[in-house]
Amino acid sequence: MKLSNMVGERFKERPSDCVIDSHAFSVRGGYIKYVSNGIYSLYPPMKRVTAKIENIIREEMDAADSQEVLFPVVLPGSLWEESGRFESVGDELLRFKDRNNASMVLGMTHEEAAVQMVREWGNTYAKYPFSIYQIQTKFRDEARPRAGLIRVREFTMKDAYSFHTSQEDLEKYYDVMANAYFRVFERAGIPEVISVKSDSGMIGGSVSHEYMLLVDAGEDSIVLCDECGYSANMEAADTTVDNTGCAPAGELKKVNTPDCKTIEEVCTFLNSKVEESCKAVIYQANMTDEYIVVFLRGDYEVNETKLTNLLGEKVHAATITPECGLCAGFCGPYKQEAKCKIIYDKSLEGIENLVCGANEVDYHYIGLNIKRDIGDVEYVDVSKIRTGDICPCCGKKTIRISRGIEVGNIFQLGTKYSKSMGMTYTDVDGSVKTPIMGCYGIGVGRLAASVMEAKHDDYGPIWPITIAPWQVHLCCMRPDKAECKEAADKIYDDLLKAGVEVIYDDRNVQAGVMFADADLLGVPVRVTIGPKNIANGQIEISTRDKSVKELVNVEDANAEIKKVIDKLFDEINSKVRDRI
RNA sequence: CGAGGUGUGGCUCAGUUUGGCUAGAGCACCUGGUUUGGGACCAGGGGGUCGCAGGUUCGAAUCCUGUCACCUCGACCA
Numbered sequence: 001m002k003l004s005n006m007v008g009e010r011f012k013e014r015p016s017d018c019v020i021d022s023h024a025f026s027v028r029g030g031y032i033k034y035v036s037n038g039i040y041s042l043y044p045p046m047k048r049v050t051a052k053i054e055n056i057i058r059e060e061m062d063a064a065d066s067q068e069v070l071f072p073v074v075l076p077g078s079l080w081e082e083s084g085r086f087e088s089v090g091d092e093l094l095r096f097k098d099r100n101n102a103s104m105v106l107g108m109t110h111e112e113a114a115v116q117m118v119r120e121w122g123n124t125y126a127k128y129p130f131s132i133y134q135i136q137t138k139f140r141d142e143a144r145p146r147a148g149l150i151r152v153r154e155f156t157m158k159d160a161y162s163f164h165t166s167q168e169d170l171e172k173y174y175d176v177m178a179n180a181y182f183r184v185f186e187r188a189g190i191p192e193v194i195s196v197k198s199d200s201g202m203i204g205g206s207v208s209h210e211y212m213l214l215v216d217a218g219e220d221s222i223v224l225c226d227e228c229g230y231s232a233n234m235e236a237a238d239t240t241v242d243n244t245g246c247a248p249a250g251e252l253k254k255v256n257t258p259d260c261k262t263i264e265e266v267c268t269f270l271n272s273k274v275e276e277s278c279k280a281v282i283y284q285a286n287m288t289d290e291y292i293v294v295f296l297r298g299d300y301e302v303n304e305t306k307l308t309n310l311l312g313e314k315v316h317a318a319t320i321t322p323e324c325g326l327c328a329g330f331c332g333p334y335k336q337e338a339k340c341k342i343i344y345d346k347s348l349e350g351i352e353n354l355v356c357g358a359n360e361v362d363y364h365y366i367g368l369n370i371k372r373d374i375g376d377v378e379y380v381d382v383s384k385i386r387t388g389d390i391c392p393c394c395g396k397k398t399i400r401i402s403r404g405i406e407v408g409n410i411f412q413l414g415t416k417y418s419k420s421m422g423m424t425y426t427d428v429d430g431s432v433k434t435p436i437m438g439c440y441g442i443g444v445g446r447l448a449a450s451v452m453e454a455k456h457d458d459y460g461p462i463w464p465i466t467i468a469p470w471q472v473h474l475c476c477m478r479p480d481k482a483e484c485k486e487a488a489d490k491i492y493d494d495l496l497k498a499g500v501e502v503i504y505d506d507r508n509v510q511a512g513v514m515f516a517d518a519d520l521l522g523v524p525v526r527v528t529i530g531p532k533n534i535a536n537g538q539i540e541i542s543t544r545d546k547s548v549k550e551l552v553n554v555e556d557a558n559a560e561i562k563k564v565i566d567k568l569f570d571e572i573n574s575k576v577r578d579r580i
Numbered sequence: 581c582g583a584g585g586u587g588u589g590g591c592u593c594a595g596u597u598u599g600g601c602u603a604g605a606g607c608a609c610c611u612g613g614u615u616u617g618g619g620a621c622c623a624g625g626g627g628g629u630c631g632c633a634g635g636u637u638c639g640a641a642u643c644c645u646g647u648c649a650c651c652u653c654g655a656c657c658a
Contacts, residue, residue, distance in 0.1 A: 012607070012619060013592050017651050037650075092657065109658040143581085143656050151657085159658090219657095304655095316655075317582090409658080441658070477617060512618035519618095530617055540617095 038145025189464020
């Protein structure tokens, strides 16, 4: 392709609304065109990157014995009613009516469609196990799209669904998929992706893992232990709190704490330790508006995902009314008489001498001992783990927290969809059984943006050659000089004939413009043809990552370029390994 | 949905507080010329009715009301 008429524009200034680098380069480099909130068109460079990622995924899915299929984007609402998700999923599911007033939805995930496709075919144990996948557009009406292609409403996703006759078989295949996922990320040039234990959310199921690329711009908090290798999404990480060494029990006393509403103000005022205080966080259940008061150690925060999982329903921050009986800012467990559900977090367990609210404006208690003053309570884990906390795996105080982008995830679904949608098979013994499912997703555009986020310098992305939009960027300096133009044209033709993917900058522009554009396109190998070198019969080969910069004779150009390309491929492919 | 912010040629922004000549600059674009290994320069040119609607006024980008869109933080998020 020639750069002179490639659709899309590259420019110098960073767009003001781009917060993260990959978003800025996506716009500045002519990769994406904003259409609407969370909706983008892709220009040729990004289309080429995503096509390469899709091909890598396709090869790995095929190798894992998954069969490529295609589900519709538009699905009947009735299919989603079968699984119960037509009602249970929120506004992310875009619902609309067709001309006959029939309820329709835009597919945001395709468990229902997958079951619908194979539920008659898979009626005998002899067909199992099997796995199907598609690479298809999804639409999720996200509340807040952001960061370019990282979080969008419409996107391309690979989603696979596997069907099994036993949990053991599902687990075996889950490992095969996990291995395939690592291979995909390694081949895409980001071997640093890790898998973490995750919360299953609305997809359902018990076991699930997310594949995380650890970058500062990530949206998720990842909990890591360098000692034993434990990793989990913050949402799913168990918190263990060490309360040994706390002060012994004292006398329970009500004290005046004027204008001390936050736990910090109270502890400062009373000159007590935040670690020996009990704060209240108040929620309301989404459905019933029932008040839920969570008591936890003053220096911890509530993990709302864990709370939701505990309660079995979603919650929102409470609106405190005079009628509810809760005393905002002074809420405590002792003599708490409001009508509400009370939850004690494990972070309070073992503290014998607490500061807490007195359920009366401007008053707190000191010396609260929950066992003595309230009785036996059940402690549950609903707090967020913190840096330096105890690792739930090895027990050492080694937890650190990092930011990450979720580039893929895998779930053991169980029978949630097969059961609700009436999929059964006849087993060897003639009995009718429900198959067990797994599902596996990778966001293609997000993966492309994530690579950009992880692999760039101040001037633009540095694409791994396996997913780069082109392998070679050919720069012809001074195309107005015949010797330059002829040499460049010939190399361009030769490379094309040799099957090399090359973008040819044939414009008569300043060197600065040409190189800046080349940096933005991030093509791994650059071939520069200029008047000085060509006078000596030479051209320059360099790499975007600066590992190579050499002059070679024109007649050796093709062979030397191929050599550099091969070297870059080797560097990536040599890191790809199997883990099972 | 809550809090804050921003809407002025394709892009980055000035002008709004204190209403007043034909609405500006740089980049990009077009024409001609000089340049040519890291966004060079000269001359000429095209393009905006100031997010949208209503109002106040002799006069509105500027003040008022409403509305929409976008951005940030939070909520939400297979």
